[in-house]
Amino acid sequence: MLIPIILSGGAGTRLWPVSREAYPKPFMRIGDGKSLLTQTHERALAVSGNTAPLIVTNRDYYFLSRDELAEQSVKPSYLLEPGGRNTAPAIALAALWAMEQDKDACMLVLPADHLIKDTPSFYTAVRHAENLANDGFLVLFGIKPNAPETGFGYIEMGDKVSVEAQVVKRFVEKPDSVTAGKYLAQGNYVWNSGMFCFKASAILDAFEAYNPKLLEGARQVWNSTKADGDKRELPASFTSLENISIDYAVMEKAKNIAVIPGDFDWSDIGAWKAVAEAIPADANGNTNNNCQTIVIDSRNTHIETKERLVAVIGLDNILIVDTPDALLVADKSRSQDVREVVSRLKEAGHDAHKIHRTVARPWGTYTVLQEAPGFKIKRIAVKPGASLSLQMHHHRSEHWVVVSGKAEVVNGEQTIKLEANQSTYIPAGNKHRLTNVGETELALIEVQCGSYLGEDDIVRFEDIYGRVK
Amino acid sequence: MLIPIILSGGAGTRLWPVSREAYPKPFMRIGDGKSLLTQTHERALAVSGNTAPLIVTNRDYYFLSRDELAEQSVKPSYLLEPGGRNTAPAIALAALWAMEQDKDACMLVLPADHLIKDTPSFYTAVRHAENLANDGFLVLFGIKPNAPETGFGYIEMGDKVSVEAQVVKRFVEKPDSVTAGKYLAQGNYVWNSGMFCFKASAILDAFEAYNPKLLEGARQVWNSTKADGDKRELPASFTSLENISIDYAVMEKAKNIAVIPGDFDWSDIGAWKAVAEAIPADANGNTNNNCQTIVIDSRNTHIETKERLVAVIGLDNILIVDTPDALLVADKSRSQDVREVVSRLKEAGHDAHKIHRTVARPWGTYTVLQEAPGFKIKRIAVKPGASLSLQMHHHRSEHWVVVSGKAEVVNGEQTIKLEANQSTYIPAGNKHRLTNVGETELALIEVQCGSYLGEDDIVRFEDIYGRVK
Structure with a gap:
């Protein structure tokens, strides 16, 4: 049994003003008009053979997520966090949940805010991962880099574990651009995608071995919950668990890990530049979200708007994101700095960092x-x-x-x-x-x-x- | 008696999306928060010694103009055109109107959409012009150029007529930039501002001499009108008068003309670049209309908005004009090309070229x-x-x-x-x-x-x- 575990967290502050605290990145519609959460859920169902996923998310997003997935043929279950504690506590609780479904269950952990265009390749990679997981491996999905990105952690790969997978020689923090260039050239480095596959029992064993305190806390939290329809609310004590990623808590210490290098047109849609790159461009490199535009002598310019008409003249590499109450215009190469706008709004106590109209x-x-x-x-x-x-x-x-x-x-x-x-x-x-x-x-x-x-x-x-x- | 004649026409398509057919440029608020029309009216009253101005405008703008000027101490009269026919027919009718007030009246013709910051110098120039007009001259106001502008007609000045005025050697069409540069260097060229001063009788004599057909038509139109409160509606026959500027119809042919070179911080606010230049800038050259902005690492960027928050990152020389239904983002150096957007909207039958929300x-x-x-x-x-x-x-x-x-x-x-x-x-x-x-x-x-x-x-x-x- 392969159970998809969808981690629906990420605030997506770099995707302001569309992504805001009350309506964050997983709910954004990118590419085919479906939200990232819906796209992730559909991929999950496709590989799980319609086993219902578990969505781990903040309790504030429960109704929004249900509405978003109302049209899905199979509905997910929900594990509701009272506050975010990074991936390790979420995965520990999800593993305890999965054990209750099936002691032999295999978990496929998927962040809710990734875009994957080449789904057949992804499905194939998942099949390989599942096989390795059933052999006891903790499997990471690596992404073959196509640019010296400095925004991701990297994994250095060693010998082959199987035809498709390799051992992990080491994890590398987000590198500077020179180092990232070397990794790209060497060819034995992949981006750490944040997607994983392992048996629930195997990841719990790994927690037991490398972070028993976190596991003990997670068990106490788990024991005080009970299912309520499709959801299970985690108590306030969840927020006292260590705020740590699964990489730090387990993966970087475990021995039985393997990485499957993938190449499935993946993007984590980290910032507006990635959104623009995910959309087909016109001959001048301009992109938009099917909105009303008049574009004169402009190149590589991305326009997002809903109801308003946007006219541009003589722009190069500019990003325009228009919402009913707030407008962002930025040099596209500065799209990482959008979070700075959100910080300033927060400081100023301006609602637009949090809610939409x-x-x-x-x-x-x-x-x-x-x-x-x-x-x-x-x-x-x-x-x-x-x-x-x-x-x-x-x-x-x-x-x-x-x-x-x-x-x-x-x-x-x-x-x-x-x-x-x-x-x-x-x-x-x-x-x-x-x-x-x-x-x-x-x-x-x-x-x-x-x-x-x-x-x-x-x-x-x-x-x-x-x-x- | 000095009667100010305010020509309130100009569509201002280069100032879209704020200026639109139903709410054109004279009603735009620039600088001190007052509309250009109000500012023009106040200058007019200041030099006329509170003689009420005559506003020549399209009948569609009658109520809008009255509302705009409702707070003025002295209210203008209106001559209402059924359609625009350029400046010569408007001035001919205004002269006939002025003759009815006072056969000896002197007319000060002012377009409604100019910005003049150094009003004392302007008032002084008007006094000189009035003296010359009373001596029978048709007086033009020239603007000493401070840049090789290609968007204006130029006047080459000759010998002095008085201490303040010079004869007009010739009128020059909008020059190319090399020629404009020469004119600027030579020092004996001024921009043709479109402001004039002459006796009503003198301009009618000049029409009689150089365009008797237009004058004859104007008299027929005039004779079929009658005053109705503060307004006088011109009949449909007005639109059969020749569509011609006062420069072509009279000024370029008349002998008794003089030009007063002025230097009163004048702008015709032709395009958004001029609007930005009319507003005090911050240390990085950024300007805005007192709106909510978050400006990060940007220079020479102009932002206009009313209710929405605008955030910008890494922009250089960009223009952002935000209205409830339409947004313009352009390279500031391309602000002349805004009219192209309006043309495209017109072609597409889109309301936003014409009306606002x-x-x-x-x-x-x-x-x-x-x-x-x-x-x-x-x-x-x-x-x-x-x-x-x-x-x-x-x-x-x-x-x-x-x-x-x-x-x-x-x-x-x-x-x-x-x-x-x-x-x-x-x-x-x-x-x-x-x-x-x-x-x-x-x-x-x-x-x-x-x-x-x-x-x-x-x-x-x-x-x-x-x-x-």
């Missing part, structure tokens, strides 16, 4: 269309069958106009039904609840009026998503 | 906040005392939520009053009218629902702005 909720999304003193306008989209909490606001009244779908509205003592082109009014202080009772998305425009319009003016009485403590 | 109306403005199949959301702002037409829509119903101010709403047979946090519903087919009966701006959110939401689904029954034919 459109905010995901368990029941759907809301989008702030306009905000000014005294009023705020939102577009609210509720999924079929979904229901907002029974709630009340002290300081704001709300006018709702349904523009599509069917709503049931609890408003004080009354319950009414609304369809498109019907409206209602929720005075401040009234308990109310909105439910989509139709088969299609319910969309409504909410005009809030009041002297205070903060999201924290909400008293929740009942909630089907467990948001009432 | 916010559209001016005689009664105020509306802003489209979101549009999707089945619904459209607008923010409607009505000026105190203003009233939309009594109207009806066949295909759309409207939900109105007042967010500030006081409204009177005619809705079918009913008339009701609404204040902030109150709403009403106008079903399709109902005659309705919205009036601001308060002392402050009335703002409301309109949610339109219907299968067809075009602006042309409107039947007007009564209108205080003459929009019912």
Whole structure:
């Protein structure tokens, strides 16, 4: 049994303003229009023979991930972290989870934010890895370098273990560019992709041998959890486990490791430059995400936008990423420095490092269309069958106009039904609840009026998503 | 009597996306936050001793101009063109208008879209020009060149006419850059600014002498107009007058011309580069319009935006102009080519060459906040005392939520009053009218629902702005 373990973490600050804390990199749509998470999940199902993956992610991304994967033929399970602790604790817990499924299970560990274009080669590599894992090896997937990248760790490979795999001579930290150039020329170095394959029992043995304290902590955490539908919430004690990568915790110490050098058109989409490279370019090297553009005398320029028209003139190697509330324009060669923008926004306490104009909720999304003193306008989209909490606001009244779908509205003592082109009014202080009772998305425009319009003016009485403590 | 004649025409296509057909360059705010039109009007009043200016403009800009100048101590009169015919017909009609005020009137012709920072020097030059005009001269204002500009016509100056003025040896078309360099070095060339001073009688005599046909046509047009409050509408026959500049029609032929070389920190704000140059720069040469920016390692970069955050990294000499529906990013040295974007938009039938998200109306403005199949959301702002037409829509119903101010709403047979946090519903087919009966701006959110939401689904029954034919 091959169980895919999808590690869905990475904040992706270098991919701001599209990737933000509340909607990070795994949810970004790149290439074929599917999110990186969905693409990873589909690859996982393809190699596992439809064994459901386990997704290890922050509890904040549970509903977002479920929505994202709602169309998948096989649904994953979730191990929900209360906070990120790097890969070693996540993999230890995932191994304990896998042992419960099958004591003989083989784990295929995949970060959720990689792009792999040559999937047949990847699938072949996984088959080789699985064979080695079943022989007791801890298998790493290496990527044959095509450039002297300084952003990855490298693995120096030694003798062959099998036709496809080699022993690991050593792990190398991110090198400078001269050293990276040498590694590229020598040919016996590969990038450390962060993908792994091993038996659950083998990785637990390795933890026992090289980091027994972490394993002991992980077992205690595990023993205090229980399954709840498709998810399992890890307790707060998870965040006291050592914050360490699987490479440091185990791989660099273990003896039974092997690396499979791969060549499957892989990218970790680390920054905007990689996004641009993942998209077919026009004759002048320009790329865009199928948006409205007018491009005059420009080369190697990447444009991302959704609703707005973008016109460019005389640009060379420029990156333009346009979102409803924030715009990034940068020299493409500086795309690593985007994280600096995010740091500055954080320092300044600016919301745009964290949330988008459109905010995901368990029941759907809301989008702030306009905000000014005294009023705020939102577009609210509720999924079929979904229901907002029974709630009340002290300081704001709300006018709702349904523009599509069917709503049931609890408003004080009354319950009414609304369809498109019907409206209602929720005075401040009234308990109310909105439910989509139709088969299609319910969309409504909410005009809030009041002297205070903060999201924290909400008293929740009942909630089907467990948001009432 | 010195009457300022403000020619408020120029489309300003090189200043897209801020300048658009429905809201062109004279209404742009540059420098001190006032529009170019307002700045021109204030300069005009300062030199005329508060004699009210005449504004010659397209009839479409009448209400917009009045709103723009609502705070001015002295209000202008308007001569409204049904279509642009260049400067000669406009000046001929303005001269006929001026003769009616005072047969001895002196006209100071000022384009509405110039920026002049050294106003004392300008005022001094006007005084000199007025003296010469009263002696019968047709006076041009020349600008001493500070660069070999190829975008202006030049005037070669000859002997002195007075201490301040010189004779015009010849007019030169826009030169190539080598020729422009020579002119700059020689020192006896100035840019032709498009500003003039002459007696109304003198310019009419010159028309009589050099273009009697145009004058005859202008007199016929004039005789079919009559004053209507502060405005005078020119009939459709105006558009059959010759489409010709005052330079070609008269100045290049007349003998009694003189030029006053000026040096008053003038700019015609022809393109974005000039806008950037008109604003104080930081130590790295970066400029912006007091907007939210994060600027990292960038030089000579100009950013214009209103509500959105703009972050830039590693840019050099780049221009970023951000509006709610369209974004321009260009090499600053290519700012003349912005007109090419406008041409392409026109060809493609894209609205963004013409209108903004916010559209001016005689009664105020509306802003489209979101549009999707089945619904459209607008923010409607009505000026105190203003009233939309009594109207009806066949295909759309409207939900109105007042967010500030006081409204009177005619809705079918009913008339009701609404204040902030109150709403009403106008079903399709109902005659309705919205009036601001308060002392402050009335703002409301309109949610339109219907299968067809075009602006042309409107039947007007009564209108205080003459929009019912």
